[in-house]
Amino acid sequence: MNSISRIQKYLDGKMSENELKEFREDLQKDPELVQELDLYRSLDRIVASRDEERFRKKLSQVYAEFKELPAEKTEKAPPSARKLNKKWLVAVSATLISTLSLLFYFVAVKKESNQAIFEKYMVTYSTNLTLRSHAQFEAGKKRLEYGIQLYTRGNYSDASQQFKMVLSEDSENQDARFYNGLCYMYLNEFQSAITSFEYILTQPYSFVHENAKFYLALCYVRINNNETAKALLQEIISDNSSHSDIAQKVLEKLR
Amino acid sequence: MNPYEQYNLIDSIRKEDRAVLLEIYKIYFPQARHFIMENSGNIFEAEDVFQDALVLIYLKIKKNTLSIKSSFGSYLIGVVKFLWLKELERKRKYFGTTVEDVELLPGDIDLLEDYVKMEKRKLILEHYNELNEECRKILDLHNKETPISISTSIMGYASDQYTMNRKSKCKSRLFKAVWNNPRFKELKDELNQQDTKVPRW
Known part of the structure; x- marks a missing residue:
């Protein structure tokens, strides 16, 4: 009897006691028979499952849609600030790029204290934040929208209050927590900022993680906890995130 | 959300x-x-x-x-x-x-095992799609746990025994096609060579 017939008989439970004993002994000493059994077993499961096939079809459709996008929307480097909500993306990415560029200058080119680096970074951040019109936001969630408006005007204390109210209703809102962390940074409440960013990092992964880790590192720079800052910066570099380059420069300055 | x-x-x-x-x-x-x-x-x-x-x-x-x-x-x-x-x-x-x-x-x-599984799945589905329509249909019915009598009726076969024989032959054909594909052997070997060949990042 060839192996396929034996395997089929085995899986159908139609072997006699002796055949079964012999088959099991063969399995012990014949790795190829084990592999044949594995393959035979997996055929039904794999052919029956349509998940992968369906997912591949969806990916092909998505890629077709991606190719139809204007080039400027498909040729960007992968900024970690990008989130799934385009309206948020506009403000955060524009700000981040200019912030990081200037931070790079201040950190990599000039020798400055931790505080000086941080203060210049914070000024840069606030002056380069792209203002967004009210109409850009979808209806609802006015409080978060209002908080961001206050934030962009530099009213961090009131903005923080709005974000806290959002969080009191939805503690898992990582956008509110992230912006609230930034407000704390402006308000020199670094321990609170650290708590916010660290909390985000304990939550299921989202695009805000890379930003949270970066700003967390900067908080530690600001409070002169260089060891923790270095460890975080090293993680950012290892993560190969879009902050890797600037993290490398900051790390070099801290050494 | x-x-x-x-x-x-x-x-x-x-x-x-x-x-x-x-x-x-x-x-x-x-x-x-x-x-x-x-x-x-x-x-x-x-x-x-x-x-x-x-x-x-x-x-x-x-x-x-x-x-x-x-x-x-x-x-x-x-x-x-x-x-x-x-x-x-x-x-x-x-x-x-x-x-x-x-x-x-x-x-x-460490993705080697996932990679091998995915490649095997691709290979199996590739050979499945190369089966003739009758074989694909009868395997689909089997995989949907369709009662044999209904499968016989849908396929237009004369008896349930014939349906079972056809199903076994089709599955055996798929098995042989995959097993004899050199790529399948490569994939089997991949895992065996894991410790000596693949960088553990």
């Missing part, structure tokens, strides 16, 4: 959320394409590898075996690099392609 709630990316991939997948393409595909095209690949290979990387991650999510210790982006690009390295190994073996050293990703991912 409201637009201001933070996005649970993994859950969105599990749900095959089209908007999220498009965003992933927008953010990460250019980087993956750049890597592959800088390392002896072309745009078509970049498309395939990127899709495979997402499928691999999707399958891990479905099986609850995904563990990302860094960030999603670096994980995805790490998977892309891994898959492209495996493809380069094949090219080198079969076509004698000279492959310059490819930048490796330091990290925490």
Whole structure:
């Protein structure tokens, strides 16, 4: 009897006691028979499952849609600030790029204290934040929208209050927590900022993680906890995130 | 999920959320394409590898075996690099392609087993699709646990015994096609060589 017939008989439970004993002994000493059994077993499961096939079809459709996008929307480097909500993306990415560029200058080119680096970074951040019109936001969630408006005007204390109210209703809102962390940074409440960013990092992964880790590192720079800052910066570099380059420069300055 | 709630990316991939997948393409595909095209690949290979990387991650999510210790982006690009390295190994073996050293990703991912499983699945489905329509139909009925009498009726066969025989023959044909495919042997060997050949990043 060839192996396929034996395997089929085995899986159908139609072997006699002796055949079964012999088959099991063969399995012990014949790795190829084990592999044949594995393959035979997996055929039904794999052919029956349509998940992968369906997912591949969806990916092909998505890629077709991606190719139809204007080039400027498909040729960007992968900024970690990008989130799934385009309206948020506009403000955060524009700000981040200019912030990081200037931070790079201040950190990599000039020798400055931790505080000086941080203060210049914070000024840069606030002056380069792209203002967004009210109409850009979808209806609802006015409080978060209002908080961001206050934030962009530099009213961090009131903005923080709005974000806290959002969080009191939805503690898992990582956008509110992230912006609230930034407000704390402006308000020199670094321990609170650290708590916010660290909390985000304990939550299921989202695009805000890379930003949270970066700003967390900067908080530690600001409070002169260089060891923790270095460890975080090293993680950012290892993560190969879009902050890797600037993290490398900051790390070099801290050494 | 409201637009201001933070996005649970993994859950969105599990749900095959089209908007999220498009965003992933927008953010990460250019980087993956750049890597592959800088390392002896072309745009078509970049498309395939990127899709495979997402499928691999999707399958891990479905099986609850995904563990990302860094960030999603670096994980995805790490998977892309891994898959492209495996493809380069094949090219080198079969076509004698000279492959310059490819930048490796330091990290925490060990994908060989997932890669082998995914490639085996691809191979099986490829051969399944090459079966004739009758075989595919009868295997589909079997896999949907259709009662044999109903399968017999649907297939228009004379008896249930004949249906069972046909099903066995079709499955056996699929088995042999996969088993005898050299690629299947390669994949079996991949895992055996794991300790000596594959870098553990």
